[in-house]
Amino acid sequence: MDLAIPFTLIAVLIPVSAGIMLWATSGDISERHHSHHDTYVMASTLSWSLVFSMVFMGALGILLEWLCVVGVFRANGVVVLGFFDAFLVVAFVYWLLLRRYKVVTYDDEMVVTPFLGKTVEIPYKDISAMEWTTSIITPNSRNVRVFVGHQRRALLWSVLDLDQILVRINRFDVLDNLSS
Numbered sequence: 001m002d003l004a005i006p007f008t009l010i011a012v013l014i015p016v017s018a019g020i021m022l023w024a025t026s027g028d029i030s031e032r033h034h035s036h037h038d039t040y041v042m043a044s045t046l047s048w049s050l051v052f053s054m055v056f057m058g059a060l061g062i063l064l065e066w067l068c069v070v071g072v073f074r075a076n077g078v079v080v081l082g083f084f085d086a087f088l089v090v091a092f093v094y095w096l097l098l099r100r101y102k103v104v105t106y107d108d109e110m111v112v113t114p115f116l117g118k119t120v121e122i123p124y125k126d127i128s129a130m131e132w133t134t135s136i137i138t139p140n141s142r143n144v145r146v147f148v149g150h151q152r153r154a155l156l157w158s159v160l161d162l163d164q165i166l167v168r169i170n171r172f173d174v175l176d177n178l179s180s
Contacts, residue, residue, distance in 0.1 A: 015058040105168040112154040
C-alpha cells in the first residue's frame with residue numbers, strides 16, 4: 001500500500017485544521033477581566049507560534065517529499081514525510097492540550113481546567129500550601145502546586161500570568177508552606 005497520499009493528507013489537514021481553529025477563536029485573549037472573575041488561558045502568541053510551526057513543517061515536509069520523488073534527494077519520500085507527519089501530530093496534540101488549560105479566579109475560589117482530567121474548584125480558604133516547582137514547558141520559569149490538606153489539587157503552569165493569579169488568590173501565608 002502506498003502511504004504517500006495518506007501522509008500528504010495528514011501534512012495538509014493538521015495545519016489547516018489548527019489554522020481554522022485558531023482563526024475561529026482569534027478574538028480570545030490570554031486574560032479576560034470581568035467584574036466578578038478573571039480568566040487566564042494560554043497566550044495568543046504561543047498559540048500562533050505553534051500553529052505557524054505546524055504550517056511551516058507541513059509545507060516543508062510536502063516540499064521535501066516531492067523533491068525525493070523527482071529524484072533531487074536519494075531518500076524515500078514517504079519516510080521523509082512520515083517524519084514531518086509525526087512532528088505535526090505531536091505538535092497538534094500538544095497545542096490542543098495547551099488550549100484546554102485554563103484558570104478562572106473568583107473572589108473566593110478558583111476553577112482550574114487541567115490539560116487532562118476533570119475541572120477542579122478550589123476555595124481559597126481551603127488552600128493549605130502552595131509550592132514553587134520547575135516548569136518543563138517553559139525553561140527558566142516556575143509553576144505553582146496548590147495543596148488542599150496534604151493532597152495536591154492543582155498545578156498552576158507558568159504559561160499563565162502566575163503573578164496576577166497569586167495576587168487574586170491572596171494566600172501568600174501558605175506559599176512554600178509544606179511543613180504542615
